[in-house]
Amino acid sequence: xxxxxxxxxxxxxxxxxxxxxxxxxxxxxxxxxxxxxxxxxxxxxxxxxxxxxxxxxxxxxxxxxxxxxxxxxxxxxxxxxxxxxxxxxxxxxxxxxxxxxxxxxxxxxxxxxxxxxxxxxxxxxxxxxxxxxxxxxxxxxxxxxxxxxxxxxxxxxxxxxxxxxxxxxxxxxxxxxxxxxxxxxxxxxxxxxxxxxxxxxxxxxxxxxxxxxxxxxxxxxxxxxxxxxxxxxxxxxxxxxxxxxxxxxxxxxxxxxxxxxxxxxxxxxxxxxxxxxxxxxxxxxxxxxxxxxxxxxxxx
Numbered sequence: 001x002x003x004x005x006x007x008x009x010x011x012x013x014x015x016x017x018x019x020x021x022x023x024x025x026x027x028x029x030x031x032x033x034x035x036x037x038x039x040x041x042x043x044x045x046x047x048x049x050x051x052x053x054x055x056x057x058x059x060x061x062x063x064x065x066x067x068x069x070x071x072x073x074x075x076x077x078x079x080x081x082x083x084x085x086x087x088x089x090x091x092x093x094x095x096x097x098x099x100x101x102x103x104x105x106x107x108x109x110x111x112x113x114x115x116x117x118x119x120x121x122x123x124x125x126x127x128x129x130x131x132x133x134x135x136x137x138x139x140x141x142x143x144x145x146x147x148x149x150x151x152x153x154x155x156x157x158x159x160x161x162x163x164x165x166x167x168x169x170x171x172x173x174x175x176x177x178x179x180x181x182x183x184x185x186x187x188x189x190x191x192x193x194x195x196x197x198x199x200x201x202x203x204x205x206x207x208x209x210x211x212x213x214x215x216x217x218x219x220x221x222x223x224x225x226x227x228x229x230x231x232x233x234x235x236x237x238x239x240x241x242x243x244x245x246x247x248x249x250x251x252x253x254x255x256x257x258x259x260x261x262x263x264x265x266x267x268x269x270x271x272x273x274x275x276x277x278x279x280x281x282x283x284x285x286x287x288x289x290x291x292x293x294x295x296x297x298x299x300x
Contacts, residue, residue: 010286057255062088073165103247103290107217110294113173116160117284120271124157141204154266168253172244174215184208219268224261
């Protein structure tokens with residue numbers, strides 16, 4: 001593991017912090033050379049590779065990797081449940097201890113649905129391209145269809161990128177029924193910025209899970225969870241017909257790092273000004289779970 005020169009604005013600390021990138025040199029070789037990109041497309045992005053990788057991290061022997069991982073990334077172990085972990089994967093999907101995080105309760109304020117690095121746009125038309133860290137992404141490709149994307153045309157969009165050392169549970173940002181859930185098949189490329197810069201369409205071609213929710217305060221929301229290299233599974237905790245509350249667990253990622261994209265209807269809400277401004281400057285904002293990432297717009 002090597003230090004990464006990537007800098008992220010840490011909102012709660014009010015300063016720039018460097019992000020360590022797991023296997024940075026290997027990723028640079030894999031996505032930075034023609035031979036490496038060929039290997040990524042034909043071997044390492046296959047679901048079978050990630051499945052086998054995930055199996056090894058679900059074994060009891062993998063527990064010995066936990067302590068070195070905590071030390072290497074400076075993980076604040078006291079923020080998480082104090083319990084024995086059956087495997088590294090069990091630790092990877094760890095929960096915060098009670099009281100470590102809370103969700104903003106004011107109905108018109110949208111809480112962060114993941115603890116991650118955020119980018120945001122006020123409007124992302126489904127028929128136009130928008131930039132995400134050096135790539136171009138079409139909203140209708142992200143949702144796999146013009147019909148589904150039409151409702152979100154011209155609406156706000158948030159991208160939350162999770163690193164391997166992060167908390168890997170995703171939460172519902174508001175109360176309201178789940179109306180649809182579907183899976184989109186695809187490869188499992190890395191979603192690290194090195195890979196995103198090399199292969200422009202990863203977020204729209206990787207395996208994805210989409211869930212639609214009719215929220216009480218923000219209208220219809222589309223959650224798009226993007227699979228990634230070595231991610232064993234994306235485990236959903238709710239199904240269509242369920243009616244979760246704000247802050248309820250929605251899903252979790254198994255071993256690996258990945259990305260969650262949230263799309264909204266036009267005119268319903270707007271991302272926080274600080275995140276929008278940082279995005280315009282090409283800078284990600286690290287946001288803690290449950291803190292404000294957007295707010296409602298007045299309705300006629």
